[in-house]
Amino acid sequence: MIPLQHYLILSAITFVIGAVGVVARRNAIIVFMSIELMLNSVNLTLVAFSSYLGDSTGQVLVFFVMTVAAAEAAVGLAIIIALFRNKQTVNIDEINILKW
Amino acid sequence: MTFETVLFYGLAAASVGSAVVMVTRRSPVMSAIWLIINFFALAGLYLTLHAQFIAVIQIIVYAGAIMVLFLFVIMLLNLGDEEKLTEKISYRKIIGAGLSAGVLMELLAILGFSNIAFPEQNVDRAVQIGTVENIGKELFSTFLFPFEITSVLLLAAIVGAVLLAKRKLD
């Protein structure tokens, strides 16, 4: 019998790793992948709760999260492609025109 | 040391390990590969939680579709290993990493060291609700409206993606 905390702690760890990836990498694609990692850790939390509480709402919500993640990945990558066409780079530090 | 425990810790280690490796690779392709491994580990974890449908969906959608999309884009942009520049250790990274570590500490404090009464796992119930049949039933009855809206969302995503990535007719 694995206590629920273990799943939650695992999820927290993966989430933070994803967060570090978001803030610390320069390549936009890798930032995106870190975001996906964060979304997945949340999915894990939801499923864990759903399983332990016996409520299927959690898993249905995971379903929707996955759908949205897919849509967001598609649109985001399209943006990156458009960006690459204009600036020939995916280095986030160079995409800073919206500054002061 | 039950089988369950071994399985859990093994999969957990795989998940965390692949995550860490993913975040630190220099080339995007390697990062993608390691992310896929992370997804597989996660799917395994879902199975330990008796969430069969979600596990399968995870592999089909995430590892099968989204990661393929990522790899397509990486190949399209022909990034490869061109980023030979070492990433500078800038203030931003240190602060970001520091704050994230702080968040982790807090989360651990909340989850690990508090007196919250966490529920026990109810295996029978978990098995019951994790099946395709049950999820489908929920989707089409209680959650019908969000289900239909999701289809609109996907339509919007498709249109948006096509429009954004289209080569302009100059």
Next chain:
Amino acid sequence: MMNAAPLIVLFPLIGFVVLGLFGSKIRNERVIGILGSGSVGASFALAAWIFLSMLGMDAYERKHIVELFTWISAFTGNAGSLSVSVGFQVDQLSILMTLVVTGVGFLIHVYSLGYMHGDPGFWRFFSYMNLFIFAMLNLVLADNFLLMFLGWEGVGLCSYLLIGFWYERKFDVGGYKSGTSTTNDAAKKAFIVNRIGDFGFLLGMFLIFERFGSLNFDTVFGSASVMSPGSDLMTWITILLFIGATGKSAQIPLYVWLPDAMAGPTPVSALIHAATMVTAGVYMVARCSVLYALAPATLTVVAVVGAVTALAAATMGLVQNDIKKVLAYSTVSQLGYMFLAMGVAAFGAGIFHLMTHAFFKGLLFLGSGAVIHAMHDEQDIQKMGGLKKHLPVTYATFLVAAVAISGIPPLAGFFSKDEILWKAFSSDYGSPVLWIVGVLAAACTAFYMFRLVSLTFEGEERFDHQHVHPHEAPGTMTIPLIILAGLSIVGGWIGIPESLLGGNAFEHWLDPVFESANEKLRMTPHEADAVEYVLMTLSVLVAAGAIWGARVLYLKRNEIVANLYRRFAGIHRILFNKYYVDEVYDAAIITPTVRLSESLLWKGIDVRVIDGIVNGSAKIIDVASQWVRKIQTGVAQVYAIVFVGGIFVILMWLLFKQP
């Protein structure tokens, strides 16, 4: 019908508003004149009616208060509450003052119809005059200090407006370099000097409120009537109020505005600076007689200031060459007499002299106005002479007034001035020294008055016959002169003292008003005795002698005058320059103040501190925003870091909050 008293105050207010708003559109001078004079005339008629009905009442029933509405009501119910209402008090003293103000005021308004004829600001003149009468009536009819102060300030404002009526004309104001000042400067001087006095009055009011908890006359005087004399606070209060009086009534040290106030039109000088506004200080002291009775030290101060002013101003009037300036110094001197009376606790005598002075000084000013009008705005008496042939009515009335002011019986001035001199000698609060000063001043008065008459009306004609053709003034101007002359003759007869077998109706009329004061003072009553007759005769002889001397010197023996000028040139210069008081004030007070204001207050504080604060706060925001805008780096990851930071803070809060 006593309740109609507020209407007395209302009529001039209506006149002011109507003429002020519509006056410029009414082209017809006659309409404006009727409106302006009619409002004052209506007030006079109403006041006379009330007076007649008061005559029929018992002496102690004559006081009547009409409350209109509550003006200020602050913190009522608490200990520090201030409740002031607009109310009018009709009693023997105030009805007397009202009659003088509206009666003489009406005559002067009628006179102004002729004098100001053809002036482009005709409507403005009458609206200001009506405003003045309104404010003055507020002052004399008020039933509390604050309403009186409203009138006090109001008359100050009106004197500014009216002195500076021809605001662009050049006029030499004392203390300014010759040739640089205009009538507006004279008006400003009057207003500012008055304000200095008003500050004293205000402080006095504050102290009164602090001590008595109210500003209402009945409350304050009622509480005061059970106090015993000799407290320091009362001395302070009365001194401060008296400072206000020195400003308004032109005593030392704040008299410097009155000679320069002659810059205004002559009816203004007659009304404001002879008959009414300058008497406000005297009225105030009379009204607060109880308070003054509680502070004998102040009474001495008042008497001394009054006496010294009377003598000093009379000496200054001896050598002036402008007809109105002579009369101005004469006014300051006569006001000194009134304050001398107040200071020796002869309150009734002071008010008596106030009334007779209004008659003959008003007449003198109006007469001088007729002369100036006839001489086409020439005011230097050295350029006049022999006018009695050309201006017979003016000459006759002017002569009557001059005899009256010199104190020759049986004209009005004799009775009032003599009463003051006798009281100065014999009262417990007077002394023979004060009597001597008073007699000297009377001698000077008679002398300069007849110098004026001789040089202006008699003797050889010194004016330029080609350009100046003097003619008698029109009826609107001469009829008021005649009326005032009549009053100067008979006006004193209501105050004939017991020693001359009169009933002294005037003082008895005013007795109830000064009763509580007289109780406090506990003066020994005087029977008529031989000393009184001796002194009376002495003062008449002195005055007659001065008249004879002036006539001789200026009509027959001009060479003696020239000799005297040479021998006493130094003294003459000092007197002619008014003891250099204006120059002293300018050097000691005005110039340092102006310099301090310019260098410290303007350049130092206003520019650096205040502008600095305003501009500085703008600059701070400017600099701060230069910093803050750098938050928007445009790099998305920085924003993500901020997210994480926010989550960190929230979790921290969640962890450490107490349930």
